[in-house]
Amino acid sequence: MNRLALLFAAALALIAAPLVAPVGARAQGAEDSGAAPSRVAGGDGAFLVADDVRLMPDDVLVATGNVEVIHEGRRLQANSITYDGETEHLSIEGPITLREGETTLILADDAELDRDMRNGLLTGARVVLASQLQLAANAMTRVEGRYSQLYKTAVSSCRICETGRPPLWQIRSRRLIHDEEERQLYFHDAQLRVLDVPVFYLPRLRLPDPTLERATGFLFPTIYNSSLLGFGVKVPYFIRMGDHRDLTLTPFLTTNTRTLEFRYRQAFVNGGISILGAVSNDELTNDEIRGYMFAEGSFNLRNDFKLTFDLEVASDDSYLYDYNYTFKDRLDSEIALERVRRDEFIRGSATYFHALRARDPNPTLASLVGRADYERRIYPGFGGELRFSAQAHSHRRSSDLNIDGPDADPWADGRDVTRFSLSADWLRNWTFGSGLLAEFRAGLAADSFHIAQSGALSSSSAAQITPSTSMRLRWPLLKRTQTGVTHLIEPVAQLSWVGGSNLDIPNDENTRVEFDEGNLFAVSRFSGPDRRERGLNAAYGIQWTRLAPKGWETALAVGQVVRDEQELEPTGIPSLSRSSGLRDEFSDVLLAGQLRTPGGFILTGRGLFDENFEANKAEARASWRNYRTSLSATYIWLRNDPFEERSGDLSEWSIDGSYRFARHWTADANWRYDVARDLQVNSGIGLTYTNECVEVALSASRRFTNSSNVEPTTDISLTVALRGFSTTTSESSFTRACRN
Incomplete structure (x- = not known):
C-alpha cells in the first residue's frame, strides 16, 4: 500500500x-x-x-x-x-x-x-502478489506507509471459484502483517487447512512474499524411506547471508542415520564458489563419522585468464553410493588456470584422482597428474598457417614398488612418468576450379620421457623426434531439388606419413583408443604422444547430408583406415586393442548416421564393423521430445577384449522418460539393464501432480548392483511443495480454470 x-x-x-x-x-x-x-x-x-x-x-x-x-x-x-x-x-x-x-x-x-x-x-480487501498468492481479509489497515495488517485472513495460491468449494490448501490466520519493505509475511495464530480441514497449527509463522528471491527460512521437507538408511525426513533450512551468499542446512534423520547436509554459495565480482557436503553418523559401518564434500569455483582474472577449481572427497568408498549423492567411479579434484583467445591457448592444471571401485587399487592408479599446455597460431606472409604447441605432463603413483607381484600387470605398478613435448605444423589450403578442396600439412614433433620405478621392462628415459606429413582431398557436391530438398555429398581421401618408431616405454596415456568420425582423418589416432601411428597410412570416407524444408535432417558417414603395416610395440605385441577397430592393416569400417524429424525425434547410431560385418563396438541413441513426452534410450555393445580388461561382452540398455498423461499428472521412469549378464542395474518410477498451488512428487528407485562396498538398495521419497511463495511462477498450463 x-x-x-x-x-x-x-x-x-x-x-x-x-x-x-x-x-x-x-x-x-x-x-x-x-x-x-x-x-x-x-x-x-x-x-x-x-x-x-x-x-x-x-x-x-x-x-x-x-x-x-x-x-x-x-x-x-x-x-x-x-x-x-x-x-x-x-x-x-x-x-x-x-x-x-x-x-x-x-x-x-x-x-x-x-x-x-x-x-x-x-x-473487504483482497491482495494478489506476483499473480500467484492471494490474501483475502475482512479488513486491512495501512500503518506508517510500510505495513499492511490484514484481519481474519485466508491465504492461498489455489484458483478459487464461485462454487462454494474450499481451495485445495489455505493458511488461515487471526492477523497477517505484510512488510512491503522486507517483503515478508508474518502470520499470527496460523492454521494450515487442506480442503478446509485444519491439519497444522502454528502460533507464529513467517513466509516470504513471491516477489522476494531469497529469504531465510524452512524449505519444504521430503519424506524418505530406504531399505539401507531406513525411514525418515529431510527438512532444509535456507539462511540468507547477504545479497551474494547463502547457506542451506538440511537435517536428514532416519532410523539408521543422523545426517546434516549443507550447501554454501557465494558470488563475487569476478566469479563464484559452491560447496556441497554432508556429515553422517550411521549404523552402516564401524566409522563413527562419515561424510563428503564437493566444492567448485570459477574466477575471471586479468588479461583474460580464468581460474577454476573443484574438490571431491569422501570419508570412504561406499558413502556416496549409500546416500545416493553420486554414482561416479572415480573422484577427481582439480585446479586449473587457462586463457583462450582466437590464436592462443594456455592451460595449466593439477588433478588428483581417487578410485571408488574395489577392482581399481589406488596405489597403482596414476592419482596425481600435472599438465601444462600452450598452443599458438601464426599466419605468415608466405601463406598458410603455422601452429606451435608445447606440453608438459607428469603423473605419479603412490606405490613405491617396481612390480607388485607375479599376478600384477608389469606395466601398471608404481612407476612415475614425466613428459615434455614440442611440435610445429604448417597447414595450407587450396581450392580448385572444379570445387575440389586440398589441404597439405607438414609437421615436426619432439618428445622427452623420464620414468621412475620403471623396473627392468622399459627404459628410465627416452627421447624421439617425429616428422609427419599429410595431404587431404575433399570434393563437396551440392544438389537442390524442385521441392526444396538439399543433398550434400562429400567424398574425402587422405594420405599421411609419420616417421620414426615407438619407444621402449610403458603405455600410460593410450590404453583406451576411440575410433570415430571425429578422428577418422587424423594423422595419429592415439590420444597421447607416448604412442603414434607410424609409417604410411591412408583414410577414405564419404558423407551424405539431406536437408528438407519441413525440418527433416538425415546424415550418413562411412570410412576406413588403411596402413602399410600393423602397429606394434617394441616387444612385438599389437599396440592397439581389437575393439578399437584399428588393430590390423585394414581397420574396421566406421559407420555413423543421424536422423532428425520436425516432431522432435532424434536417432543417432555409430558402429565399427569387421570384414565379416560383425560389430566390435556399437552404440545407438534415440530421443523424442514434445509437449507431453520426453523419452530417451541408449544401447551400447562392446566386444570382450582382455587388452582393455574386459573379459566378457558388454551389452546394455538404458531408458529414461516422462509422460504427461493428464493436465496435472506426469509420470516418469528410468531403467538400466545389462543384457550380457541378464540382470537389472537400476530402475525407478515417479508420479508428480502439479497445479497452480501445489506440487506433489512421489518416487521410488531400486539399485541392483552388488559389490564388496555397495549393497542393493530401494529408496522411496515423497515431497509436497506449496506453490506461491517463490519468484518462479508455475507454468500456466498447470493452472486450473473455473467452470461456469
Missing part, C-alpha cells in the same frame, strides 16, 4: 491547487464541465479521470463514475473518491482495483485513508 500512497499523493497535489482558488471560480469550473469525462493532469505526470469531478463547498472534492488515477505505471480504479480538504480525509467507494505493474493487484470494497495514504482502513 505504500505504492498506493505515492499514487494518491501525486493526484492530491492536483487537488490542492484548485482549493486555494476562489469558491466562485471553482463553481464555474464545475458548471462548464459538460457531459464528457473530466480529466485533471498534474505536472508530475499524474492523471485523474472520472465521469464527473466537482469542487464542493467546505473544501471538498468529489469524483464519481469510472474514477481512474494513473501515475508512474500504476492504475487505480474506483466508483467514487471524496476528499475533505479540512480534515485531509480520503473516502473511496468501491469496487476498488489497484494495479501496480506486474507484481501487485489490490481489490477492496471501500477505503478510508489519510491524505498521504500512510494510514487507513480498507474493507
Whole structure:
C-alpha cells in the first residue's frame, strides 16, 4: 500500500491547487464541465479521470463514475473518491482495483485513508502478489506507509471459484502483517487447512512474499524411506547471508542415520564458489563419522585468464553410493588456470584422482597428474598457417614398488612418468576450379620421457623426434531439388606419413583408443604422444547430408583406415586393442548416421564393423521430445577384449522418460539393464501432480548392483511443495480454470 500512497499523493497535489482558488471560480469550473469525462493532469505526470469531478463547498472534492488515477505505471480504479480538504480525509467507494505493474493487484470494497495514504482502513480487501498468492481479509489497515495488517485472513495460491468449494490448501490466520519493505509475511495464530480441514497449527509463522528471491527460512521437507538408511525426513533450512551468499542446512534423520547436509554459495565480482557436503553418523559401518564434500569455483582474472577449481572427497568408498549423492567411479579434484583467445591457448592444471571401485587399487592408479599446455597460431606472409604447441605432463603413483607381484600387470605398478613435448605444423589450403578442396600439412614433433620405478621392462628415459606429413582431398557436391530438398555429398581421401618408431616405454596415456568420425582423418589416432601411428597410412570416407524444408535432417558417414603395416610395440605385441577397430592393416569400417524429424525425434547410431560385418563396438541413441513426452534410450555393445580388461561382452540398455498423461499428472521412469549378464542395474518410477498451488512428487528407485562396498538398495521419497511463495511462477498450463 505504500505504492498506493505515492499514487494518491501525486493526484492530491492536483487537488490542492484548485482549493486555494476562489469558491466562485471553482463553481464555474464545475458548471462548464459538460457531459464528457473530466480529466485533471498534474505536472508530475499524474492523471485523474472520472465521469464527473466537482469542487464542493467546505473544501471538498468529489469524483464519481469510472474514477481512474494513473501515475508512474500504476492504475487505480474506483466508483467514487471524496476528499475533505479540512480534515485531509480520503473516502473511496468501491469496487476498488489497484494495479501496480506486474507484481501487485489490490481489490477492496471501500477505503478510508489519510491524505498521504500512510494510514487507513480498507474493507473487504483482497491482495494478489506476483499473480500467484492471494490474501483475502475482512479488513486491512495501512500503518506508517510500510505495513499492511490484514484481519481474519485466508491465504492461498489455489484458483478459487464461485462454487462454494474450499481451495485445495489455505493458511488461515487471526492477523497477517505484510512488510512491503522486507517483503515478508508474518502470520499470527496460523492454521494450515487442506480442503478446509485444519491439519497444522502454528502460533507464529513467517513466509516470504513471491516477489522476494531469497529469504531465510524452512524449505519444504521430503519424506524418505530406504531399505539401507531406513525411514525418515529431510527438512532444509535456507539462511540468507547477504545479497551474494547463502547457506542451506538440511537435517536428514532416519532410523539408521543422523545426517546434516549443507550447501554454501557465494558470488563475487569476478566469479563464484559452491560447496556441497554432508556429515553422517550411521549404523552402516564401524566409522563413527562419515561424510563428503564437493566444492567448485570459477574466477575471471586479468588479461583474460580464468581460474577454476573443484574438490571431491569422501570419508570412504561406499558413502556416496549409500546416500545416493553420486554414482561416479572415480573422484577427481582439480585446479586449473587457462586463457583462450582466437590464436592462443594456455592451460595449466593439477588433478588428483581417487578410485571408488574395489577392482581399481589406488596405489597403482596414476592419482596425481600435472599438465601444462600452450598452443599458438601464426599466419605468415608466405601463406598458410603455422601452429606451435608445447606440453608438459607428469603423473605419479603412490606405490613405491617396481612390480607388485607375479599376478600384477608389469606395466601398471608404481612407476612415475614425466613428459615434455614440442611440435610445429604448417597447414595450407587450396581450392580448385572444379570445387575440389586440398589441404597439405607438414609437421615436426619432439618428445622427452623420464620414468621412475620403471623396473627392468622399459627404459628410465627416452627421447624421439617425429616428422609427419599429410595431404587431404575433399570434393563437396551440392544438389537442390524442385521441392526444396538439399543433398550434400562429400567424398574425402587422405594420405599421411609419420616417421620414426615407438619407444621402449610403458603405455600410460593410450590404453583406451576411440575410433570415430571425429578422428577418422587424423594423422595419429592415439590420444597421447607416448604412442603414434607410424609409417604410411591412408583414410577414405564419404558423407551424405539431406536437408528438407519441413525440418527433416538425415546424415550418413562411412570410412576406413588403411596402413602399410600393423602397429606394434617394441616387444612385438599389437599396440592397439581389437575393439578399437584399428588393430590390423585394414581397420574396421566406421559407420555413423543421424536422423532428425520436425516432431522432435532424434536417432543417432555409430558402429565399427569387421570384414565379416560383425560389430566390435556399437552404440545407438534415440530421443523424442514434445509437449507431453520426453523419452530417451541408449544401447551400447562392446566386444570382450582382455587388452582393455574386459573379459566378457558388454551389452546394455538404458531408458529414461516422462509422460504427461493428464493436465496435472506426469509420470516418469528410468531403467538400466545389462543384457550380457541378464540382470537389472537400476530402475525407478515417479508420479508428480502439479497445479497452480501445489506440487506433489512421489518416487521410488531400486539399485541392483552388488559389490564388496555397495549393497542393493530401494529408496522411496515423497515431497509436497506449496506453490506461491517463490519468484518462479508455475507454468500456466498447470493452472486450473473455473467452470461456469
